[in-house]
Amino acid sequence: MPALTTSATLTPTAGTMKKASCLWSTNGSDLRIRTSNNMEIEVHKVTLQIASEIFESMIFQACDEASRHRFSDTSSKVIRDHPFISVEEDSASMCELLQYIYPVANSPILALHKLESILDLAYKYKVKVAIQILKRQLVRGTWMTLRPLSVYSIALRHGMHDVMKEIYPQLLSLDITPEKTLKGLTEEETKLPVTDLLLIAKTKVKLYDLLSPKISEVSDRIPQNNWQCRYGCWTRNFSTAVLEHVRKKPSTPVDILLFALDDQRSESECTCLKNSLDACASINKCIIESTQGISLPLKEHPNPIYTVVDPHVFRYPDADLTIRSSDSTEFRVFKDILGNASPVFSDMFLIGDRHAPMSSSNIDTSVVELTETGKIIDALLRYIYPTVRPEFLSFSEALDVMEAAVKYDVKSAVSVMSNDLIVTGLIDEDPLMAYLFASKHNLASLKHSAFGGLIMKDLPNHSNFFQHPKFTDFEPADLQRIMRCRSEFVTGAIQTIANAIRAHHACIPRSKQGEGLMGLVWLQSTLIQAVRSGCSFLKLETVLSTMSSEFGPFHILPVLQCLAKIRARLVDFEADFRRRLQTESANT
Structure with a gap:
């Protein structure tokens, strides 16, 4: 990891720095990031300290303080006295990373090299929430299919063993042989060390040697004579093609339709469809089980720190607000973080204080009571805070949190969760409810996807469509x-x-x-x-x-x-x- 440059100077040289534009609210900012192209980015100490232990250390050195949060006067007369930290990156690169720390909506990244550069920064500064979001994009996008070697190279560099495990079977179906590593590689293949390419090639041979006798055994079990097949059973003949397929792509299941399409014989009058289907199912079962049994070559143990939810993120003693849920769960939070994410929260803080204003000797202990349960509030706060986000297991669970996000006008959380529902397929659990929710709150992409689900799956002709508890909410x-x-x-x-x-x-x-x-x-x-x-x-x-x-x-x-x-x-x-x-x- 490159060295991290910091500075403890409090006053920048006048006239040498320009202010970078930001997508997030800079209200209450108390720190500036100075970049390599002489730009300054206004940020909040508490947000960066929660997001990254690296930023936390840099801020500690620059400010000579241990507290995650300092109440500071943000009037114009003292803004020039805000401390700053210096980084080696330019302002554009840093802003791209900071957009994953702040609660702003991020458009999907279309270029793999762009995602790779931001992910490298996220690992450099140990920004866990950015790592989580970018990993999701990496595995859910088309790159897993179109650029498997590049994805594997990225995962290998950062020790993302879960990504490596998911994509490794695809590598075993690429055109990689020991001979090819000596004759010349494609541009994408050069992203991996030759030793790793040789290991993939050897694993392919190992998997083929494992599958070959099993496929021959399946072929031998096919009935040899069928009076309806005048020119020989097609299923028995295509077993040779299956072996050739497995030699080239040992981890890819057989698609019987594509095999038939490649067979140019027009004279085959085989009628053994059940034999063909049974043989194909048995072969694919062998391929899947054998591929799963191939151990992934890992050189080091994964670091789980980047995927673990922080249980203490809402318990910091120096937080200046307590949120109490309907089931009496309490969350100690920072007003600046919530107020900048939600105008509703910002207004609520003005009337929710039940105690005397903060004095110089104590921390503000304002309490705001919400009607949502602790589980919903915890999930929503993790979409506001720069911390690892929850993984929803059902559509109804996600919808409860989205309802709260809409209620408190956390636009970034609504946008992110809408996209997650579409990409993960959770929307398919209840497209009718998703359509009604999206229509009510004007969520165009969610509404379009839900509408497609209703159309493609013939739900309008199912009895449970009209018996749905929310069916009467439909506009004619x-x-x-x-x-x-x-x-x-x-x-x-x-x-x-x-x-x-x-x-x-x-x-x-x-x-x-x-x-x-x-x-x-x-x-x-x-x-x-x-x-x-x-x-x-x-x-x-x-x-x-x-x-x-x-x-x-x-x-x-x-x-x-x-x-x-x-x-x-x-x-x-x-x-x-x-x-x-x-x-x-x-x-x-």
Whole structure:
């Protein structure tokens, strides 16, 4: 870690420093950060000290004081006497880090190198809340799939073992071999030391050696003769392709639809769909279990300090306010932190003091009573304070805290929690309630996602939709729009299926079209029912089990190939439909 530069000088040289603009409130600021490009950032000592032990140490050296909080006159005549600390970074970099310390809404980071630079700063200054937020973005974004080596490199550098463990299986499916490490690496592969790349390559070989006999065993269990397969059982033939797949990508489960799409044989008349599904399920079970059994190569133990919730953050004896919950839980907090995050709290403090004003010999002991429980207040305060935030386990739990955030006008907490509900999928537990809440409080992104959930999952046609305790809160216009969009979505999806089947059938040689037609007819019927019942387009292969049990024998290869094309088209259709809904909502 680079050396941390501090200064104990109280008065900056006049005319040499410029004030940096900030997204957070600087009311009551009592400290300045001097950056490498001669800018000064106005901050609050107590906020930085709670957020980072490094900042706390720097402030102690600069101010020669041990208290986390000093009541200071912030009038213009003494602002020039505020102490400052100096850092090696420029003002832009420091402001990017400080935005995760203060309760301000942060837009998602789109560039991985940008997230990496801020994360490096967060680790340098040990800002736990920034580390937590940035890690969430790292693992929830598309980088885990598109840039796995870069993500692993970042996680390796900072000892983020939970991230490393999550992404390691993807590394085992990359094109990394011992020979390649000697011939030349791609730009992304050079982010990892050659020793780590060699370890990944060796682990791939180890996993393949483990899986190969298991896959052969599964293949041997497939019935060898089936009178309906005139040209041989496709399931037995595709086992060779599975072994080649596992050699290249040993940790990636088999997608039977993609395997069928890659098989160019048009003469296969295999009808053993159940054999194919059973074999695929057994192989994927072996892959998942064997991959989980591969130990992650770790060189050091993780430091849990960056993920542990601080139980003492609301117990500092030098805090100047006590919040009492409905169940008599007390939180000792700092007025400046809460007041700058919430205008409601700021106004409340003016009338909530039950005791005499602070004197020079004691600490203000103002008490404010709130109607929320201690659990809700604790979670809300952790979205205001620069400390590790809670992980919600259910939608209802998160909604209780969001209700409190709206009540006290903590806009940053509402924004962050809305995004978390969408990204984590908790919104899917109750999209109706999410839609009503978002509509009431004008939360556009949450409302759009909840609306999509209502449309895609066919909830309007389920009896429990109308029996929901909040159903009567729906505006008639909203309900009509939901029904209309659901009808349009189903109609469009069914048309997409018909077009895909028609196009696929046209590509089959005319002499073979009659033989595979029955399977495609049954496929279309089954898919229409699946769409109407709200089946996820990403899991359309589940309809194959229905077909294998409800219909007679049919040629499975053209059905599997066609279903692969339909799945791709429907995923694109859903994405386009969601974009249209978003545009429509924005224009109304």
